[in-house]
Amino acid sequence: MSGKPLHLHQERGGGSPVAALVLLHGVTRRGADWLPFVPHFEPSLGWLAIDFPGHGGSDPSPGDYRVVDYLDQITPWIEQTDHPQQVLIGHSLGAMVAALAAARSPKRFAGVVLIDPPFATMGSRFRQSTFYRQFEGMVELLSHPSEPVALFQRLRELPVRRPGDGQEVPFRDLRDDASLRTYAEYLCKIDPRLLEPIVAGRWLDGYDLEQVAASIECPVLLIRADLACGGMLTAEDAAVLCDRIADCRHSYFNGVGHQIQHTHPDLLASELNRFVAKVLSTG
Template sequence: MTVQEALPGISEHEFDAGEVRLNYAEGPANGAPLVLLHGLGRRWQVFLPLIPALSMRWHIFALDLRGHGKSGHVTRGYQGTKYSDDVARFLSDRVKIPAILFGHSLGGMVGMWVAAHHPELVRSLILGDNMILADRIPTPMYAALFSGLRDIAQKHFPIDEIAKGIGRIELPLPGSGEAVFIRNLPGNDEAYLLSWARCVAQTDPDAYNMAIDGSALEGWNGEMVLQGISCPTLLLQASRELGGLMSDADVTLATRLLHHHTHVKFRTLGHALFIQQPEPVLRAVTNFMESLPE
């Protein structure tokens, strides 16, 4: 089934960002531009649970970041500044008017970078449970996750084997000495693991490598980036007990430094947020965007 058949009005295109060609999905021009940025090892399709509702009110652009999905790969080219340069060029050359940026995880950090360094391109910012203060993987759980996904991505298995491999990754749980297989975590059924596997199959292993060794966020200073953001910003914080990345310290700093902010904490959602439970996230995002001045 094509994208157009599954989502009427949504079509995929390519954009030349200079160093790399980016794949993106675009919806009908039903309102102000809303640009969706996925996390590490994902692709634009992770926003499918939200796109049908959001595309009725906003003009959706959902990118595959470099090294992800159908976008091009660049050896050792996955620094945060590279991702953000791609997005800034896309906003300037393709979107052409200030956009709402909604970034999840890595996509949230990219959105922060763009909003701080190119404020003329960003109308408002939505941060989906991304790190702010940390400049590398903050917990053993995510180190184990990214290492496991990297090892799987390097082997080019069929999709069903990738899904099984993801399910067999063992993660140390936050705040306890216990470990659990991904397949045994709530919500990680066969369909979810298969959809995740399609993302991993299209991810350059180098993107994982640079996250693991810290070079992806070389030069990151969350406090300085926050000081450069002037647009209205929504912070979506997942539960730390369920694997959330945005810490209370992140939120405290952000609410002190951001000029206009809204904070929503989801006590029953983990880091995946809308990927598995879209309704509460859709409600928070919609309320925030509808509150923005015309």
């Protein structure tokens, strides 16, 4: 790592010296994206969320922004968050990084939660997915820096493809103004370079899903959203994970889109807290 700081958000629960839950966010977002959800955690558990390099309050990466690069850059930080029982919880990009972290350090974590990791949707199938138009448009938006209020207005009108039927609609048809305002604030804080490997189809270079899954030894909770509602994890990739991971529990959220922790927090919390309680009691 270059020595540049990573911005952290932390709450120490129950007097625990270090957080038991490590939270990893999605691409273009930040650790604070977890804040509305953390009240759903067991109060005695401490948690810690990071802003990935190039996101939020963290400095830009000196290198590339492939998925494997994110883990390389945060590994020294993960190694400093020592805890006898630690659960890694990742959403989207964070889920792919969490899986890779568990594969590289098979004995380190009591459990891992993977919330709708994109894999093929943002990799081999990206140009055919409904998300390509959105990310292509964001590259254009961020090529003209602006303040959050102005970016919010432009974001509302950004042409995107609607999940399910692929029809082109303005972004405001898919997200309410509150979520778009928050998203505009997040986008104003990112390094625009982090979108380059995504749009160029390089984001998953060096990431072997089957090998990663087969190397994970701790229990895994895999959450899959509904593709027709904006979910990203395909049934095929979910099957690979369930087949290759020794202990994988798979929950499919029918009718629920990608931003599960925001749209259906109670549903997610029920699955997540049950899993966390089990792995921490048996770890």
